[in-house]
Amino acid sequence: MDWTALTLSIRLGLLTVVLLLPLAFVLARWLAFGRFRGRGFVEALFALPLILPPTVLGYYLLVAFGRASPLGQAFEAALGHPLVFSFEGLLLASLLVNLPFAVQPMQNALAAIPPNLRDAARCCGLSPLATIRRVELPLALPGIATAAVLTFAHTLGEFGVVLMVGGSIPGETRTIAIAIYDRVQAFDEASAGVMALVLLTLSLFALGITNTLARRMVHRH
Amino acid sequence: MDGSGELQVRLRQAAPFPMSIEFRAPPGSVTALFGPSGSGKSTVLRAIAGLHRADNALVACGGQRWTDTATGAFLPAHRRPVGFVFQDYALFPHLTVREQLALAIGHRPPGERDARIEALLALARLERLAGRKPAALSGGEQQRVALARALARDPAVLLLDEPFAAVDWALRESLRHELATLRRQVSLTVVLVTHDFDDVAKLASHLVVIERGSVSAAGTVADLTSRNAVPGLSGAREPAVALDAHVVAQDPARRLTHLAAGALRLEVPAVPGPVGTVVRIQIGAREVILASRRPEGLSLHNILDARVLAVEPGGHEALRLVHLAVGDARLLSLVTADAVRALGLERGAPVLALVKAVAVEAFA
Numbered sequence: 001m002d003w004t005a006l007t008l009s010i011r012l013g014l015l016t017v018v019l020l021l022p023l024a025f026v027l028a029r030w031l032a033f034g035r036f037r038g039r040g041f042v043e044a045l046f047a048l049p050l051i052l053p054p055t056v057l058g059y060y061l062l063v064a065f066g067r068a069s070p071l072g073q074a075f076e077a078a079l080g081h082p083l084v085f086s087f088e089g090l091l092l093a094s095l096l097v098n099l100p101f102a103v104q105p106m107q108n109a110l111a112a113i114p115p116n117l118r119d120a121a122r123c124c125g126l127s128p129l130a131t132i133r134r135v136e137l138p139l140a141l142p143g144i145a146t147a148a149v150l151t152f153a154h155t156l157g158e159f160g161v162v163l164m165v166g167g168s169i170p171g172e173t174r175t176i177a178i179a180i181y182d183r184v185q186a187f188d189e190a191s192a193g194v195m196a197l198v199l200l201t202l203s204l205f206a207l208g209i210t211n212t213l214a215r216r217m218v219h220r221h
Numbered sequence: 222m223d224g225s226g227e228l229q230v231r232l233r234q235a236a237p238f239p240m241s242i243e244f245r246a247p248p249g250s251v252t253a254l255f256g257p258s259g260s261g262k263s264t265v266l267r268a269i270a271g272l273h274r275a276d277n278a279l280v281a282c283g284g285q286r287w288t289d290t291a292t293g294a295f296l297p298a299h300r301r302p303v304g305f306v307f308q309d310y311a312l313f314p315h316l317t318v319r320e321q322l323a324l325a326i327g328h329r330p331p332g333e334r335d336a337r338i339e340a341l342l343a344l345a346r347l348e349r350l351a352g353r354k355p356a357a358l359s360g361g362e363q364q365r366v367a368l369a370r371a372l373a374r375d376p377a378v379l380l381l382d383e384p385f386a387a388v389d390w391a392l393r394e395s396l397r398h399e400l401a402t403l404r405r406q407v408s409l410t411v412v413l414v415t416h417d418f419d420d421v422a423k424l425a426s427h428l429v430v431i432e433r434g435s436v437s438a439a440g441t442v443a444d445l446t447s448r449n450a451v452p453g454l455s456g457a458r459e460p461a462v463a464l465d466a467h468v469v470a471q472d473p474a475r476r477l478t479h480l481a482a483g484a485l486r487l488e489v490p491a492v493p494g495p496v497g498t499v500v501r502i503q504i505g506a507r508e509v510i511l512a513s514r515r516p517e518g519l520s521l522h523n524i525l526d527a528r529v530l531a532v533e534p535g536g537h538e539a540l541r542l543v544h545l546a547v548g549d550a551r552l553l554s555l556v557t558a559d560a561v562r563a564l565g566l567e568r569g570a571p572v573l574a575l576v577k578a579v580a581v582e583a584f585a
Contacts, residue, residue: 120311122298124325
């Protein structure tokens with residue numbers, strides 16, 4: 001059992017959730033309520049990580065984060081080490097890869113709010129920000145919870161992109177999914193089995209929580 | 222509660238549908254925007270509330286310009302002293318009745334805020350439902366919550382979008398009564414959108430008829446109905462005069478109430494309320510009988526001295542609609558063309574208008 005890999009995965013998952021949710025909420029709100037041209041294209045762009053093979057995605061991220069790219073250079077200048085094969089690079093990749101898992105449940109939940117409710121909120125004297133806080137957020141809560149759990153569980157299980165962008169540096173980029181792969185490669189099936197079971201349990205637990213939460217929210221209304 | 226000044230509205234737009242509407246709602250009036258569905262009535266309400274921006278618009282209340290495209294002035298919706306009752310009520314599904322009211326009241330000292338909530342709950346008779354969420358309320362109860370929520374901020378203008386469309390007939394009548402009662406307790410300017418003329422006849426003091434995005438008639442309800450001058454209504458509804466009368470005397474022994482509207486004096490079946498109570502009455506043109514001599518031995522309470530103002534076609538070749546003046550008030554009478562000839566009914570002719578007490582529909 002590789003505890004370092006497990007804690008790294010959980011740290012990556014939690015950080016991804018905390019950093020991604022606010023950003024994804026803004027995007028989801030824009031997609032749900034905004035009126036603009038090219039909506040279909042924008043939605044397709046955000047959904048891309050769902051269907052693209054992780055290796056393809058990983059390859060492009062590797063190129064984008066690399067020392068030859070402006071992003072990679074800027075990062076290296078700021079932090080003193082390269083973006084690729086670092087925890088920060090892994091986190092950035094995780095944020096991008098999880099975008100659809102965070103945006104889509106929230107977008108659906110926001111789009112399901114009757115437009116009249118948002119108008120009513122304004123006529124009750126709520127500013128646009130207060131309308132988000134008092135009406136949109138509470139009503140979209142099941143979608144937000146789903147987004148959080150899906151993002152967390154998906155981060156724990158991501159393999160291809162992590163391998164491409166992060167490699168397998170213990171304590172830096174070796175997540176539990178990579179550790180399982182390493183153990184299998186080393187014919188250490190006992191360790192691989194334990195870790196696979198831990199991952200399975202965590203994922204099942206996470207999905208169970210979402211479903212219960214979502215059902216409780218629906219019943220509350 | 223002040224600032225309930227005159228509401229001035231002017232809207233012009235080319236898209237998404239052409240519209241050119243201008244009217245004024247006097248302070249304290251109930252102004253009905255009446256017209257078929259899709260004529261742009263709801264858009265007018267949304268523009269008043271600041272939820273819709275027309276190309277060329279002026280919305281002013283008591284001298285304050287809420288929207289003025291000429292100067293670029295635009296007060297955001299949440300800063301306008303407006304209460305809005307939406308057609309489907311738009312109650313927040315995640316909040317209890319009390320929480321809905323608290324949200325609309327906004328920031329106030331806690332004691333003051335609680336007192337205000339209690340007052341609103343009492344006003345809308347919601348005390349026992351305060352802890353419920355909208356899903357656990359009936360249609361009529363939801364409507365009362367929507368109304369209480371709209372009044373929470375002491376608005377200068379109350380906007381009602383087809384407030385009775387979502388409820389059945391029986392409930393509609395009792396909700397109209399509640400709104401009429403409420404009107405006497407709270408002083409504000411009301412703009413009511415409806416395609417049901419019953420709402421206009423029973424609740425409105427002023428009428429703006431909107432057809433295909435423009436105003437086809439405007440005036441007081443009493444004036445427009447007594448002249449049978451409401452476009453889009455002929456044929457659909459029996460001509461009837463709707464006007465405000467007040468209780469002059471109660472006659473409990475005979476179970477009658479004496480009402481007066483200007484020179485018009487009527488005895489009607491007992492209407493509750495002390496002397497001075499204002500009552501909306503409707504008198505259908507079919508209910509007014511004309512006579513040249515004072516009849517005797519009839520089950521009739523109201524024999525009024527009238528003068529013929531005009532005789533116009535009555536919707537059927539054998540019928541005529543006679544416009545009558547009773548002092549400064551007006552009545553309509555639907556009679557046969559034969560009767561017009563027999564009684565010599567022509568402009569200026571004196572005539573007696575006979576109105577059965579039970580034919581006067583009083584709404585208080």
